[in-house]
Amino acid sequence: MAPLRFSANLSWLFPELSGFPARLRAAGSSGFEAAEIGWPYAEPPEALARAAREAGLQVVLINMPPGDREKGENGLGAVPGRQAAFREGLEQAVLYAKALGCSRIHLMAGRVPKGADRAAVRGEMETVFLENLRHAAEVLAQENLVGLLEPVNTRITDPRYFLDTPQQAAAILQKVGRPNLQLQMDLFHWQIMDGNLTGNVREFLPIVGHVQVAQVPDRGEPDSPGELNFSYLFQLLEDEGYTGFVGCEYQPRGDTVEGLSWLRSYWEMRGRLQAGQ
Numbered sequence: 001m002a003p004l005r006f007s008a009n010l011s012w013l014f015p016e017l018s019g020f021p022a023r024l025r026a027a028g029s030s031g032f033e034a035a036e037i038g039w040p041y042a043e044p045p046e047a048l049a050r051a052a053r054e055a056g057l058q059v060v061l062i063n064m065p066p067g068d069r070e071k072g073e074n075g076l077g078a079v080p081g082r083q084a085a086f087r088e089g090l091e092q093a094v095l096y097a098k099a100l101g102c103s104r105i106h107l108m109a110g111r112v113p114k115g116a117d118r119a120a121v122r123g124e125m126e127t128v129f130l131e132n133l134r135h136a137a138e139v140l141a142q143e144n145l146v147g148l149l150e151p152v153n154t155r156i157t158d159p160r161y162f163l164d165t166p167q168q169a170a171a172i173l174q175k176v177g178r179p180n181l182q183l184q185m186d187l188f189h190w191q192i193m194d195g196n197l198t199g200n201v202r203e204f205l206p207i208v209g210h211v212q213v214a215q216v217p218d219r220g221e222p223d224s225p226g227e228l229n230f231s232y233l234f235q236l237l238e239d240e241g242y243t244g245f246v247g248c249e250y251q252p253r254g255d256t257v258e259g260l261s262w263l264r265s266y267w268e269m270r271g272r273l274q275a276g277q
Helices: 020-029 045-055 083-100 118-142 166-176 187-193 197-207 230-239 258-276
Strands: 005-009 034-037 058-063 104-106 146-149 181-186 208-213 245-248
Touching: 020 034, 020 045, 034 045, 034 245, 045 058, 045 083, 058 083, 058 245, 083 104, 083 118, 118 146, 118 166, 118 181, 146 166, 146 208, 166 181, 166 197, 181 187, 181 197, 187 197, 187 208, 197 208, 197 230, 208 230
Parallel strands: 005 034, 005 245, 034 058, 058 104, 104 146, 146 181, 181 208, 208 245
Antiparallel strands: none
């Protein structure tokens, strides 16, 4: 079994450093081989690409632009009336992905309109989402890129987010039926919404293109106190043959590098196992 590969989510890690180039350097110095950036759009793609190369890092994931933050938007994929903005955001994301050598883009679903009943608008929003996803799949296929759908929990993080369970996301992916659209498995969100992680990992891993981790409920390091046993979950991912990256999308409790003791322990453990084989 191959050891897991980890990527540093630089929208969360190294908050003590200003700017993604500095965070890229810090991630490379900390032993990461890959990084992911939620929204890289405040900095020129060429500058980020150069910083990633200098740090020896592969950028493995970015998000699409979130839309108009001042109006409360958090993605546009399923938002009625925002199809044109979704397509514009997709073009920008593809431009950044190509510059960064990044093969995966998170296609954010967005929020149920404020004041609307989720059940009442679900059908319309799914129709919009399917339309946008089919368009995105065609655009991404031309560039050999993968689009990801991530369920976000509606109990703690974003009460109005449209896509909130792996079951819902998997059903939408099945309806779209495009091989370059996959599932993004964030164990933090999945535990809060559905639990049953062993069963859900085994069921949905064949369509998963990226994994992210954080402890529940405080979204800290995997070795911080909480509900999840990451030694077990990492072994489960290995046993099930996951070969993609595991994104570290958590809020450091203190200094990021000091908080990476869990990752150093994992590397040491896997090194000893490999040496004994």
